[in-house]
Amino acid sequence: MYDIHSHLLVGIDDGPATIEDALLLAEAAVLEGVTHSIITPHQHNGMWQNDKATVLKKFDELQKALQDVNSLLKIRPSQEIQIQSYFMDEFNRGEYLSLDESGKYYLIEFPWHGYPDYSEPYLQNLIDQGITPVIAHPERQRAFSENLPRLEKLIEMGCIAQLTATSLVEPRHQRALEASRKMIERDLIHVVASDAHHIIERPHNLVKAYDEIDRLYGVDKLDQFRTNAQAIYQGNKVKI
Numbered sequence: 001m002y003d004i005h006s007h008l009l010v011g012i013d014d015g016p017a018t019i020e021d022a023l024l025l026a027e028a029a030v031l032e033g034v035t036h037s038i039i040t041p042h043q044h045n046g047m048w049q050n051d052k053a054t055v056l057k058k059f060d061e062l063q064k065a066l067q068d069v070n071s072l073l074k075i076r077p078s079q080e081i082q083i084q085s086y087f088m089d090e091f092n093r094g095e096y097l098s099l100d101e102s103g104k105y106y107l108i109e110f111p112w113h114g115y116p117d118y119s120e121p122y123l124q125n126l127i128d129q130g131i132t133p134v135i136a137h138p139e140r141q142r143a144f145s146e147n148l149p150r151l152e153k154l155i156e157m158g159c160i161a162q163l164t165a166t167s168l169v170e171p172r173h174q175r176a177l178e179a180s181r182k183m184i185e186r187d188l189i190h191v192v193a194s195d196a197h198h199i200i201e202r203p204h205n206l207v208k209a210y211d212e213i214d215r216l217y218g219v220d221k222l223d224q225f226r227t228n229a230q231a232i233y234q235g236n237k238v239k240i
Helices: 019-032 052-068 087-092 119-128 148-157 165-169 174-185 206-217 219-234
Strands: 002-006 036-039 074-077 080-082 105-109 132-136 160-164 191-193
Touching: 002 019, 002 160, 002 191, 002 219, 019 052, 036 052, 036 219, 052 074, 087 119, 119 132, 119 148, 132 148, 148 160, 148 174, 160 165, 160 174, 165 174, 165 191, 165 206, 174 206, 191 206, 191 219, 206 219
Parallel strands: 002 036, 036 074, 080 105, 105 132, 132 160, 160 191
Antiparallel strands: none
């Protein structure tokens, strides 16, 4: 199983605070059946600034710790990049990490309040360069959950969207749960990821989510989501 969105780096965002916590979260991923995980710390979300050099340094530390305990989890460094006015300038300077080694996919988070006017031109710029923006957890953001045509437009442009597993299985998050189902039913979701931060408070929940997808939408939709996660990791074309 491939997970394209997770927070395992120590002490640089709202993920694990200690290496022990990070190793527990990695072990939990393996127990879920995850074999490959893309590590995506927050960048430019208003609280955390994790530039490429910082991410790579912390990634190397985690990689060594996983090797020391003979973890079976294979990891790759990336970022969850919130789109800001300076996004294209930094992108063009090569300051961001892609989800895949070939630079075809980038994980893009929208601000939690509002929908910036520059968003669509910036995303179109990436698409024109042969890059596929992956929109992180739209079901959790009112800009999309209350305006599905807005997400539809981004998909029509050439973006794809990533659903957080917990959104499908946590009854306390009723708004995200309802939005998740509507988005899946309208073919606005292309991949599911854990967005895991903590083994208790924000766990992986991938197995539960995939079981729910199979129950509600059938094995074809389940296969699409699982295959697309692997395709993104490998830099291959996703199934729309």
